[in-house]
Amino acid sequence: DILPRSILRGYGKVFYPIGYGADPTGVKDSSAAILNALADAFNVSTGLELLRGVHDLGGVVxxxxxxxxxxxxxxxxxxxxxxNVVITSGSIRASSIFPGNRHLIELWSPSSQNAAGFYYEDITFHDILFDSSFRGGGLYVIxxxxxRIENCFFIHFSTQGVLVERGHETLVSNTFLGQYLTVGGDKREKDFTGTGIELAxxxxxxxxxxxxxxxxxxAIRGQANMITGLHCYNKATYWGGIGILVRLPGNSQTRIDNCYLDYNGIVLEDPVQVHVSNVFFLGDGNIVLKSVKGRISGLDIVDNMFTGSAKANAPIVKLDGVFLNIDQVMVDRNSVNGMALKSTIGKSTVAGNGTKWTxxxxxxxLFPNKINHVQYSFYVRGQSGIPAHAVRNVTxxxxxxxxxxxxxxxxxxxxDQYNRRxxxxPYN
Known part of the structure; x- marks a missing residue:
């Protein structure tokens, strides 16, 4: 007779930690049993490789x-x-003695300490709840x-829900992360710590x-990352929270599109080639440009919506520090309600009798004392003749x-304040 799958160690290329002695009720420690199941799964041999040196395990589960x-x-x-591995369908919870400087599941090889390379490829985490019990983080990938991290739920982390270092192409989708279980307005919000996802x-x-x-x-500390459909209401700006932090000064290369910053905002450190579009900022959430070495290049902030308190009148884009090296910056076509519009393009009309119009x-x-291009039209009402006129000042x-x-x-x-590199x- 075939034993029930609940007590089998494996069936084909599917491995069951319960069969290795793991306790599915969460009463006893299951670390050793899960590690033993993984050891057997990773010893499956197909004779094939993915990237050089990465054994193809043939789709073990x-x-x-x-x-x-x-x-x-x-x-x-x-x-x-x-x-070529899938880990799926259950909950992993840190015990009271779990080391607070580690993560529940870690993809790292001791070889990483000696030489960077690729040691894991095509690993999928699916339908898993990671409960760090305020002791360390959820998932570490190096x-x-x-x-792939799909349909997962990360809670009670004290460091990071997900930390990715080096490597290439980690995809996180349809996933929820939170240090505390809340749907907003939490009395503990000012004390929230940790980072939901950190990409280095x-x-x-x-x-x-x-x-x-x-x-x-x-938090983003790597290049060429793409963020779309992200909803952040992790901690309000009022309490010092940040929705998205891009902190690779001078080499950002980040795209943020179709996201929702809910009572917090985006901080960009010396942004270079950063695109922010179709983002909804609620509750005075805005974009802060933070100067590290004073450089901005290739920054687009376009087609976003900002909603806030007219009393606060917070700027939609704010400078934190002085920028001296600025080129290819476009801030335009943003919809603003209850906040102060900031742009790199200005248009206005003034009328009156006299010889001077200001x-x-x-x-x-956005930037102080910086005008790169000026265009104007001069219309004379109800008079004959053509007066001479000119722009006399742009300071x-x-x-x-x-x-x-x-x-x-x-x-x-x-x-406008746009200039090519x-x-x-000639005006400043």
Whole structure:
């Protein structure tokens, strides 16, 4: 007779930690049993490789069978590495003696300490609840390629829900992360700590993810990452929270699109090639440009919606520090309600009798005393003749147009702060 799958160690290429002695009720420590199941799974041989040196394990599955497993030590995947593996369907919870500086599941090989490379590839985590019990983090991925984290739930982390270092192409999708279980308005919010997801690697994709409590929702320290469909209400700006922090000064190369920053915002440190579009900022959430070495290049903040308190009148984009090296910056076409509009483009019209017309763009333009291009039209009402006229001043983001004789004039001016790399404005 075939034994019930609840007590089998494996069936085909499916491995059951319960069969190795794991306790699905969460009463006893299941660390050793899960590690033994992983060891057997990673010893499956197909004779094939994925990336060089990464053994193709042929689609083995670690099936947690809906159990809730308490662990006293991290579940570190076998040191020899491997790929084409699925870990699915259960809950992993840290015990009261779990080390507070580790993560529940760790993809790292001791070889990473000697030489960076790829040791794991095509590992999928699916339908797993990671409960760190305020002792460390949820999932640690290092020197790995093409890792998928799908339909997972991370709670009670004190460091990071997910930490990715080096490696390439980790995909996080349809996943929830929160230090505390809340749907907002939590009395503990000012004390939230930790980071939902931290990406210290390149070419990762975050899609359809909610981060509902943490000091920082998403921290990015790698290049060429793509963020879409992220909802951050992890900690309000009022309490010092940050929704998305991009902190690779001078080399960011990040795309943030179609996200929802809910009472918090985005902080960009010396952003270079960063695109922010179709994002909804609620509750005075805004974008802060933080100067580290004073450089901004290739920054687009376009087609976003900002809603806040008219009383606070917070700017939609704020400068934190001085920027001296600025090129290819576009802030435009943003919808604003109850906040102060900031842009790199200004348009206005002024009318009146006289010889001088002045338009002040200083409250709208993002950068102080910086105008790169000026265009204007001069319309004379009800008079014959054509007066001579010219732009006479653009300092302090204030444009002055003067004529050689008094007329009833309408002056329309458009200015911008956009300059190509190496282009020097003749006005400043």
């Amino acid at each position: 670690i099936d947690l069978q809906g159990g809730s497993y308490k662990i006293d030590q991290p579940i570190r995947l076998p040191a020899q590495g491997g790929g 020197d790995s390629a093409r890792i 690697s390149n070419d990762n994709i975050i899609t359809d993810v909610v981060i509902f409590s943490a000091a920082i929702g998403l 338009i002040d763009f200083s409250q709208v333009l 302090g983001n204030i444009v002055t147009v003067e004529s050689d004789k008094a007329v009833d004039g309408v002056v329309s001016v458009e200015v 190496g282009e020097i404005s």
